[in-house]
Amino acid sequence: xxxxxxxxxxxxxMLLRQAGIEPLTRxxxxxxxxxxxxxxxxxxxTLPPHEHVLLLARRKAADVASALSLEGFDxxxxxxxxxxxxxxxxxxxxYEPDAARSRWHxxxxxxxxxxxxxxxxxxxxxxTPHEAHAVAEASVTFAADVTDAEIxxxxxxxxxxxxxxAFTVDSLGGAFIERVEGDPSTVVGMSLSTVRGLxxxxxxxxxxxxxxxxxx
Numbered sequence: 001x002x003x004x005x006x007x008x009x010x011x012x013x014m015l016l017r018q019a020g021i022e023p024l025t026r027x028x029x030x031x032x033x034x035x036x037x038x039x040x041x042x043x044x045x046t047l048p049p050h051e052h053v054l055l056l057a058r059r060k061a062a063d064v065a066s067a068l069s070l071e072g073f074d075x076x077x078x079x080x081x082x083x084x085x086x087x088x089x090x091x092x093x094x095y096e097p098d099a100a101r102s103r104w105h106x107x108x109x110x111x112x113x114x115x116x117x118x119x120x121x122x123x124x125x126x127x128t129p130h131e132a133h134a135v136a137e138a139s140v141t142f143a144a145d146v147t148d149a150e151i152x153x154x155x156x157x158x159x160x161x162x163x164x165x166a167f168t169v170d171s172l173g174g175a176f177i178e179r180v181e182g183d184p185s186t187v188v189g190m191s192l193s194t195v196r197g198l199x200x201x202x203x204x205x206x207x208x209x210x211x212x213x214x215x216x
Contacts, residue, residue, distance in 0.1 A: 001208045002075030006064035011163075011170065011189040012080060019192055020210040026067070028060035028079065035059055049085050050135045053117030056081035058133055061119035065129045076204055077121040077129075080190045084140075084165025086112035094166045097155050103166040104151040108176075109144030113137055114165065116186045120198040132198040136191035138182030140169070146176050 003023040005012060016023050039055060040046055047055065061079025068077060084091045086107060094100040119133040160166035160173065167173040169180060169187040183191045196206040 003209050004077045006060045006077055006079040015190050020212050022212045026064045028063040030059045030063050032056055049115040053081040053115045054135050057117030058119040061121050065121035065123050069123050069129050072125050073123050079119040082116045082164045084114050091165045100155045100160045100166040107142045108146040111139055111141040113139050114187050118194050122202040132201040134194050136186045136194045138186040141179040143176050143178045
């Protein structure tokens with residue numbers, strides 16, 4: 001059984017590899033901002049975080065699944081999207097050092113929620129792709145004693161600029177996080193337990209996806 005990750009996220013790729021899966025990777029051709037803007041305009045409302053991440057995860061996975069179905073692919077396609085929420089405010093990727101620094105000043109000593117949308121498509125030759133989806137959430141509590149100097153040093157590494165919420169839990173940012181409640185892999189970018197459950201809904205057993213030697 002083959003696996004395709006509809007994402008270019010190094011963190012999601014690492015998670016699957018650690019779970020014994022070496023996937024194909026495809027970048028979805030989805031304009032995320034346009035998808036959200038169009039949907040909110042049509043519905044006349046601002047999408048809450050769980051709907052926001054699920055919509056994008058489903059669009060990304062569907063885009064790649066549609067392309068692979070024309071190529072004779074037999075397996076599953078996994079799509080995901082994440083965003084961090086603090087006091088009702090959505091914190092995406094900060095991109096700029098000043099924005100990341102401000103985020104950390106606001107987050108230290110606080111608890112926020114990481115929302116992660118998941119979409120899994122079963123693709124098989126001669127069959128229409130079918131899908132299962134879900135949202136996973138995990139709360140993240142940041143250390144209250146993170147100093148301004150530590151924040152400056154962390155921002156200077158560039159790591160927080162390209163990740164939702166301006167932090168990682170599995171790399172340099174992990175030392176500044178006191179507690180995670182929920183599936184820890186959700187905070188990395190994808191809940192493995194959620195993906196396993198979605199694959200099972202589609203008739204695919206998780207262990208059938210293992211294709212990496214133990215310890216590799």
